[in-house]
Amino acid sequence: xxxxxxxxxxxxxxxxxxxxxxxxxxxxxxxxxxxxxxxxxxxxxxxxxxxxxxxxxxxxxxxxxxxxxxxxxxxxxxxxxxxxxxxxxxxxxxxxxxxxxxxxxxxxxxxxxxxxxxxxxxxxxxxxxxxxxxxxxxxxxxxxxxxxxxxxxxxxxxxxxxxxxxxxxxxxxxxxxxxxxxxxxxxxxxxxxxxxxxxxxxxxxxxxxxxxxxxxxxxxxxxxxxxxxxxxxxxxxxxxxxxxxxxxxxxxxxxxxxxxxxxxxxxxxxxxxxxxxxxxxxxxxxxxxxxxxxxxxxxxxxxxxx
Numbered sequence: 001x002x003x004x005x006x007x008x009x010x011x012x013x014x015x016x017x018x019x020x021x022x023x024x025x026x027x028x029x030x031x032x033x034x035x036x037x038x039x040x041x042x043x044x045x046x047x048x049x050x051x052x053x054x055x056x057x058x059x060x061x062x063x064x065x066x067x068x069x070x071x072x073x074x075x076x077x078x079x080x081x082x083x084x085x086x087x088x089x090x091x092x093x094x095x096x097x098x099x100x101x102x103x104x105x106x107x108x109x110x111x112x113x114x115x116x117x118x119x120x121x122x123x124x125x126x127x128x129x130x131x132x133x134x135x136x137x138x139x140x141x142x143x144x145x146x147x148x149x150x151x152x153x154x155x156x157x158x159x160x161x162x163x164x165x166x167x168x169x170x171x172x173x174x175x176x177x178x179x180x181x182x183x184x185x186x187x188x189x190x191x192x193x194x195x196x197x198x199x200x201x202x203x204x205x206x207x208x209x210x211x212x213x214x215x216x217x218x219x220x221x222x223x224x225x226x227x228x229x230x231x232x233x234x235x236x237x238x239x240x241x242x243x244x245x246x247x248x249x250x251x252x253x254x255x256x257x258x259x260x261x262x263x264x265x266x267x268x269x270x271x272x273x274x275x276x277x278x279x280x281x282x283x284x285x286x287x288x289x290x291x292x293x294x295x296x297x298x299x300x301x302x303x304x305x306x
Contacts, residue, residue: 016044046141
């Protein structure tokens with residue numbers, strides 16, 4: 001990346017309307033309990049990462065699919081307000097916008113149920129329509145909330161012209177047997193890493209991926225920070241100390257921070273430290289989209305921690 005150039009990141013991913021319930025504690029099976037708060041927020045791993053990247057200063061192109069409904073209109077309006085292009089976001093006539101129900105307890109921990117809906121209808125033709133954008137991207141970000149064949153077709157296009165490909169292998173039940181060789185960095189959380197390891201120790205699985213040619217594996221481990229595995233070995237990066245309000249979207253913020261740092265030419269260690277700061281700030285505000293920080297906030301936060 002040349003000095004002063006705004007990095008470009010393409011995101012092929014999901015939109016999910018988050019219907020968030022705040023509770024004292026998680027309910028037990030069969031238990032009905034009163035909630036403490038309710039909120040409607042715009043989310044989805046793809047959208048969260050895209051809007052966070054935009055606020056961090058990247059030029060962002062998102063490829064995704066919404067329903068032709070009230071929720072879909074909310075997403076398009078928000079992207080327009082933020083100054084993001086919606087050229088490659090389509091509205092589906094026959095499937096509604098994806099919906100998720102995060103439940104957040106008083107400690108800020110969350111559990112999420114999601115129904116993908118229109119996200120599953122993004123197709124190869126939609127990726128081909130965005131070919132020029134993919135071929136001019138510095139980084140491509142992928143998740144598993146859209147069909148695998150769509151994600152990996154986008155990866156093949158971007159990789160051919162030298163883009164860095166980053167995969168967030170979530171949700172975990174969508175993890176397939178093999179991750180396409182076009183992926184440079186696999187960035188799971190602890191649960192996803194264990195699923196990908198398939199009985200191996202996570203450390204052994206990550207080392208195997210690096211030996212196979214990956215640039216690295218970065219595992220986000222919540223309030224314990226992050227682990228990096230690459231040719232230099234294994235390293236732990238401690239988190240910034242905060243009192244979380246809502247952890248929904250924090251993992252997406254972490255991945256956005258990692259992606260823009262790598263796109264800007266930072267080394268992996270500096271990128272993970274920056275990503276930890278972005279993720280920490282995202283824990284301080286309710287909801288996914290509202291919690292995605294701007295670049296100035298992150299830089300101020302890091303300076304205050306020094």
